[in-house]
Amino acid sequence: xxxxxxxxxxxxxxxxxxxxxxxxxxxxxxxxxxxxxxxxxxxxxxxxxxxxxxxxxxxxxxxxxxxxxxxxxxxxxxxxxxxxxxxxxxxxxxxxxxxxxxxxxxxxxxxxxxxxxxxxxxxxxxxxxxxxxxxxxxxxxxxxxxxxxxxxxxxxxxxxxxxxxxxxxxxxxxxxxxxxxxxxxxxxxxxxxxxxxxxxxxxxxxxxxxxxxxxxxxxxxxxxxxxxxxxxxxxxxxxxxxxxxxxxxxxxxxxxxxxxxxxxxxxxxxxxxxxxxxxxxxxxxxxxxxxxxxxxxxxxxxxxxxxxxxxxxxxxxxxxxxxxxxxxxxxxxxxxxxxxxxxxxxxxxxxxxxxxxxxxxxxxxxxxxxxxxxxxxxxxxxxxxxxxxxxxxxxxxxxxxxxxxxxxxxxxxxxxxxxxxxxxxxx
Numbered sequence: 124x125x126x127x128x129x130x131x132x133x134x135x136x137x138x139x140x141x142x143x144x145x146x147x148x149x150x151x152x153x154x155x156x157x158x159x160x161x162x163x164x165x166x167x168x169x170x171x172x173x174x175x176x177x178x179x180x181x182x183x184x185x186x187x188x189x190x191x192x193x194x195x196x197x198x199x200x201x202x203x204x205x206x207x208x209x210x211x212x213x214x215x216x217x218x219x220x221x222x223x224x225x226x227x228x229x230x231x232x233x234x235x236x237x238x239x240x241x242x243x244x245x246x247x248x249x250x251x252x253x254x255x256x257x258x259x260x261x262x263x264x265x266x267x268x269x270x271x272x273x274x275x276x277x278x279x280x281x282x283x284x285x286x287x288x289x290x291x292x293x294x295x296x297x298x299x300x301x302x303x304x305x306x307x308x309x310x311x312x313x314x315x316x317x318x319x320x321x322x323x324x325x326x327x328x329x330x331x332x333x334x335x336x337x338x339x340x341x342x343x344x345x346x347x348x349x350x351x352x353x354x355x356x357x358x359x360x361x362x363x364x365x366x367x368x369x370x371x372x373x374x375x376x377x378x379x380x381x382x383x384x385x386x387x388x389x390x391x392x393x394x395x396x397x398x399x400x401x402x403x404x405x406x407x408x409x410x411x412x413x414x415x416x417x418x419x420x421x422x423x424x425x426x427x428x429x430x431x432x433x434x435x436x437x438x439x440x441x442x443x444x445x446x447x448x449x450x451x452x453x454x455x456x457x458x459x460x461x462x463x464x465x466x467x468x469x470x471x472x473x474x475x476x477x478x479x480x481x482x483x484x485x486x487x488x489x490x491x492x493x494x495x496x497x498x499x500x501x502x503x504x505x506x507x508x509x510x511x512x513x514x515x516x517x518x519x520x521x522x523x524x525x526x527x528x529x530x531x532x533x534x535x536x537x538x539x540x541x542x543x544x545x546x547x548x549x550x
Contacts, residue, residue: 124213124221129228130155131166132199135173139199144170144453165211173206174452175290178261180205183252187241196229197238204242208249215246265290269460270445277496281529285494288530289448295332296323296534297341298349298377300384300410309346312339323533324522325358326381327351344410349377350447352534353492355523356437357381359539360488362388366434370414371421371477374399376406378437383412390414391433393421422469422476432482440470442493446528446536463497470502474542478510481544486516489540499538500526506542516541 130151137147148170152163173180180202192198204222207213219242226234245252254262260271264286274282299309306322313320313330316339321329329351330338340346356378362368364387370379373392383390392407392414394400400418407414419427421438443463448454474489481487491498503526507513518541522528530536 124217125224125228126155126158127162127165127169128200128203128207128218128221128225130158130162131169131173132196132203132225134166134170135203136195136199138170138174138453139177139456141457142453143457144174144451147453169203169206169211171452172210173203174456175265175449176206176210177202177452177456178259178265178267179254179257182257182259182262183245184241186252187244187248192237194229194231194234197226197231197234200225200229201238201241204238205245208242208245219243219246266448266455267458267460270455270458273463273495277494278527278529285530285536288532288536291449291532293350293450293535294329294533296349296351296354297328297330297338297346298326298354298381298384299328300345300347301326302384303343303345304340309340324351324354326384327354329533342409347377347380347406347410349381350535352446352522352528352530352537353377354381355520355528355537355539356439356488356490357385359518359520359523359541360435360437360486362386362435364388367391367431369393369433369436369477369480371436371438371473372440374403376403378439379403379414380406380410380412382437383407383414384410388414391417393417393419393427395420422473424476424480428480432485433480434482434485436477436481436485436487437490438473438477438487439490440466440473440498442466442470442491442498443495444492445494446492446530446538449530450535463493463495466493467498467502470498471505474502474506475509478513478544483512483544483546485544487542487544489542491538492535493538494527494530494536499540503540503542512545514543514545516543 134147134151138144183205184201204218207218208215222242223235223239226238261268264271299306310320310322310328318330323329335341362382367389370392373379374394379392392403397418400416404416417427443458443466444454507515523539526538526540528537
């Protein structure tokens with residue numbers, strides 16, 4: 124457990140300082156190749172749980188300390204230990220003992236007594252240190268105050284439920300490849316294997332969490348991992364066989380794969396990151412599907428567009444990712460209050476650039492995994508105000524309300540807007 128605490132504290136600190144959590148895990152595991160698969164799993168678990176409850180852990184530690192801790196690594200170690208005491212199955216005495224020893228490893232032997240006292244004091248007082256005993260909204264909801272205020276403003280009837288959903292464990296949802304089977308057939312196959320399954324959409328089946336290597340049919344391309352809310356995109360775009368389609372910002376390829384499963388398309392998958400574009404290729408190869416892959420900036424079509432208009436465009440725009448924070452709990456602490464405005468400017472520019480490549484009568488699906496109206500409805504309205512040949516097509520699809528897929532126990536949060544390019548003077 125000593126290695127688990129030390130490495131988890133290391134990753135925790137990186138995430139809180141603004142580093143991407145996934146990359147922090149990869150860097151840590153590369154540096155410490157001696158960690159077993161079980162230890163890596165435990166490190167992931169305590170970091171995910173700890174980041175979801177970071178505001179609570181910090182408030183608890185503040186009450187347990189007489190004076191602030193000025194050593195960042197020691198502070199993070201105590202946060203990790205508090206997370207283990209509350210969210211793991213580890214024995215409390217083992218958590219305390221290893222945390223005391225970890226202080227030595229951090230070069231803080233004088234802090235052994237402090238670590239021991241703080242953690243034992245927590246065990247004595249834990250009933251008085253639950254989230255409900257704190258007045259802070261940050262502690263109760265698990266998000267920065269600016270984030271809570273924005274959600275309350277943007278979603279006055281639903282903000283609490285949406286924040287509560289973001290604190291839950293995300294489901295494992297699969298997209299069944301309709302070229303290789305049906306949702307009902309796959310669910311029946313899982314039942315025959317003793318795997319509990321629930322159909323949650325036209326192509327979506329939810330199963331208990333497990334590694335992808337243990338998902339029946341995954342390696343053969345019969346299913347892919349994709350959130351049920353994200354699966355709306357391909358259906359909303361409604362591309363038909365024979366059409367020329369652009370998937371802008373395509374990586375890692377989930378939506379591109381879904382589009383090609385539904386119709387025979389002349390699909391161009393575009394992304395500016397060559398490494399992420401390789402993931403698109405890998406996913407399409409697994410599914411046995413073909414697309415033209417381009418590594419380029421979607422915002423500069425003059426550098427890659429051949430002048431032939433696209434019948435349909437999917438713009439899965441860069442955003443704050445505020446709708447997927449239960450899968451990426453570091454996001455809420457790494458984002459700044461000014462980030463949605465920065466993303467909104469970029470999103471509006473992308474819309475304007477890609478609109479030139481859309482055929483008259485064609486449709487563009489604007490999609491984000493954000494819950495902030497500044498990146499969603501406001502961007503769309505600003506675009507409509509600028510472009511006289513653009514019209515907003517009403518979305519009538521179960522689960523999409525006012526453009527939003529509100530996060531709940533079945534899926535993450537998303538926003539969709541369908542825009543049609545009409546002849547000038549008609550829109």
